[in-house]
Amino acid sequence: MTDDAMDLRARNKRATRDAISNAALRLAIEQGPSGLALVRVHDIASAAGVSPRTYNNYFSSREEAICALQADQAGRAGQALRARPDDEPLERAVVAAMVELYTDPEPDRAGLRMIMSTPELEGEALKAFTMAEGPLAEAIAARTGTDPARDLFPAVTAASVAGAIRVAGRHWLAPGNTDSFAAVLTRALSCVFAATPS
Amino acid sequence: MTDDAMDLRARNKRATRDAISNAALRLAIEQGPSGLALVRVHDIASAAGVSPRTYNNYFSSREEAICALQADQAGRAGQALRARPDDEPLERAVVAAMVELYTDPEPDRAGLRMIMSTPELEGEALKAFTMAEGPLAEAIAARTGTDPARDLFPAVTAASVAGAIRVAGRHWLAPGNTDSFAAVLTRALSCVFAATPS
DNA sequence: GCACTTGATGCGCGGCACGCAAGTATGTGG
DNA sequence: CCACATACTTGCGTGCCGCGCATCAAGTGC
Incomplete structure (x- = not known):
C-alpha cells in the first residue's frame, strides 16, 4: 500500500x-x-x-x-469500517472508523471550505461520497449479517452516514465553531443512530 | 401556483x-x-x-x-413536509409527505433508470437532492422545535431522508422488483428512524 | 543490450458556455 | 387604441475544453 x-x-x-x-x-x-x-x-x-x-x-x-483527494479518502470508508474488530457493535464501529478516517490528518479548512461553498465542486464531492456508499453498505451488511439485496437497512444507513459526515463538515466550517472535527463528526453520527433530537 | x-x-x-x-x-x-x-x-x-x-x-x-424535473420535485420536499398537520409525529409526517410527493405521479421508470445509471446525470440529480436538504432540515427543525444552528439532528435527518429516497429509487429499479414505489419508499424511510435492521 | 509495454506529449477537431447587441413579443399608462 | 418600458429570444463571435490519434520517451522482462 x-x-x-x-x-x-x-x-x-x-x-x-x-x-x-x-x-x-x-x-x-x-x-x-x-x-x-x-x-x-x-x-x-x-x-x-x-x-x-x-x-x-x-x-x-x-x-x-480538485476533488480527487476528497474522493480518494471517501473511497476508503468501506475498508475503514471493515478494519474495526468484528465484535464491536455497529454504531461504535462506524463512529470509530469514520473518526479515524477523517482525523488523520485533520481536514484542511481552506480546501473543505472552498469545495463546500462552490456548487460545482460540491456536486463533484457529492458524487465521490455517493460512490463510496456502496462499499460502505456492504461492510455494514457484513457486520450486521443482513442481505443487502433484500434489506434496505445497510444501504440506507450507509447513505445516512455519508450524509452525517457532510453535515458535520458544514457545521465544522461554520464561523465561530471551535470544536475539533472529530467531536462534530461524532455528534453528527450519533444522530443517525438515534431518531430523537440529541 | x-x-x-x-x-x-x-x-x-x-x-x-x-x-x-x-x-x-x-x-x-x-x-x-x-x-x-x-x-x-x-x-x-x-x-x-x-x-x-x-x-x-x-x-x-x-x-x-435533463435532471430539471427531478430537481424541481426534490425542491418541493420542504414544503411537502410543512403541509402535514402540525400534531403529526415526525416519522409519520415525513413518510406521508415523501410518499405523497413521489407518488403523484408514480415516477417514470425509464427516466429514473437513465439518470441513476449515468454517472454524470446521477451527479446532477445528487446536487439537486442536496440542495433540497436545507429547506427540509428547516421544516424538520420547525416540527421538532430544535435549533438548526446548534443541533445537528434536523440537518442529519434531512440528509438521511434524502439518502433513503435515493436508495429506494435504486431498489425500485432493481430487476425483478414488483413493489410500488410508495411501498419501497416507506420501507426505506423506516430504516432512517429505526437504527436496527428491519 | 533488446524487444515490448506503458505513460507523456503535440496536434487538431468538434462542441459548448456565455457576453453582446439586435429583434420581437408582452405588459402598462395615457 | 397607441406609444413606451420590459424582458424573452435569437444570431454571432470568442475562448476554453474534452478527447482521439500518432509519436516519443521512460521503464521492464528476457
Missing part, C-alpha cells in the same frame, strides 16, 4: 496524479469560490509541471481534479 | 423551460446511458422548438436540463 510496494511506473503515475490534484486544489483556493472559472486547465497543468494533455489523461474536468 | 396564477410571461417561460427539459430527457432516454455524449445541445434545442442560444439561457449543461 505504501509507495515502495509498487513499481516505478505505478509510483510515477500516482506522483503525477497527486501533483495535478494538489496543484488544482491550491489554485482553486487561491482564486476563491467565485473565481473557479479563472482556474484554467493550462494553469493547473503547468503548476503541476505537466502538459495540458497529460492533465486530462488523469482527469476529465477541473472539478474532478 | 397553477398556470393561471401567473401572467403570460411567466407561463411562457415555464412552458419553454419544461419543453426544453422534457426534450432533453426524452432524447437522453432514446440514446441510453452509454450515449449521453451523442445528445447534442442542438438536438435538444430543436426538439424543444427553440434556438440553441435560448436553451442555455435556461440551462448551462445538458445534465442540468
Whole structure:
C-alpha cells in the first residue's frame, strides 16, 4: 500500500496524479469560490509541471481534479469500517472508523471550505461520497449479517452516514465553531443512530 | 401556483423551460446511458422548438436540463413536509409527505433508470437532492422545535431522508422488483428512524 | 543490450458556455 | 387604441475544453 510496494511506473503515475490534484486544489483556493472559472486547465497543468494533455489523461474536468483527494479518502470508508474488530457493535464501529478516517490528518479548512461553498465542486464531492456508499453498505451488511439485496437497512444507513459526515463538515466550517472535527463528526453520527433530537 | 396564477410571461417561460427539459430527457432516454455524449445541445434545442442560444439561457449543461424535473420535485420536499398537520409525529409526517410527493405521479421508470445509471446525470440529480436538504432540515427543525444552528439532528435527518429516497429509487429499479414505489419508499424511510435492521 | 509495454506529449477537431447587441413579443399608462 | 418600458429570444463571435490519434520517451522482462 505504501509507495515502495509498487513499481516505478505505478509510483510515477500516482506522483503525477497527486501533483495535478494538489496543484488544482491550491489554485482553486487561491482564486476563491467565485473565481473557479479563472482556474484554467493550462494553469493547473503547468503548476503541476505537466502538459495540458497529460492533465486530462488523469482527469476529465477541473472539478474532478480538485476533488480527487476528497474522493480518494471517501473511497476508503468501506475498508475503514471493515478494519474495526468484528465484535464491536455497529454504531461504535462506524463512529470509530469514520473518526479515524477523517482525523488523520485533520481536514484542511481552506480546501473543505472552498469545495463546500462552490456548487460545482460540491456536486463533484457529492458524487465521490455517493460512490463510496456502496462499499460502505456492504461492510455494514457484513457486520450486521443482513442481505443487502433484500434489506434496505445497510444501504440506507450507509447513505445516512455519508450524509452525517457532510453535515458535520458544514457545521465544522461554520464561523465561530471551535470544536475539533472529530467531536462534530461524532455528534453528527450519533444522530443517525438515534431518531430523537440529541 | 397553477398556470393561471401567473401572467403570460411567466407561463411562457415555464412552458419553454419544461419543453426544453422534457426534450432533453426524452432524447437522453432514446440514446441510453452509454450515449449521453451523442445528445447534442442542438438536438435538444430543436426538439424543444427553440434556438440553441435560448436553451442555455435556461440551462448551462445538458445534465442540468435533463435532471430539471427531478430537481424541481426534490425542491418541493420542504414544503411537502410543512403541509402535514402540525400534531403529526415526525416519522409519520415525513413518510406521508415523501410518499405523497413521489407518488403523484408514480415516477417514470425509464427516466429514473437513465439518470441513476449515468454517472454524470446521477451527479446532477445528487446536487439537486442536496440542495433540497436545507429547506427540509428547516421544516424538520420547525416540527421538532430544535435549533438548526446548534443541533445537528434536523440537518442529519434531512440528509438521511434524502439518502433513503435515493436508495429506494435504486431498489425500485432493481430487476425483478414488483413493489410500488410508495411501498419501497416507506420501507426505506423506516430504516432512517429505526437504527436496527428491519 | 533488446524487444515490448506503458505513460507523456503535440496536434487538431468538434462542441459548448456565455457576453453582446439586435429583434420581437408582452405588459402598462395615457 | 397607441406609444413606451420590459424582458424573452435569437444570431454571432470568442475562448476554453474534452478527447482521439500518432509519436516519443521512460521503464521492464528476457
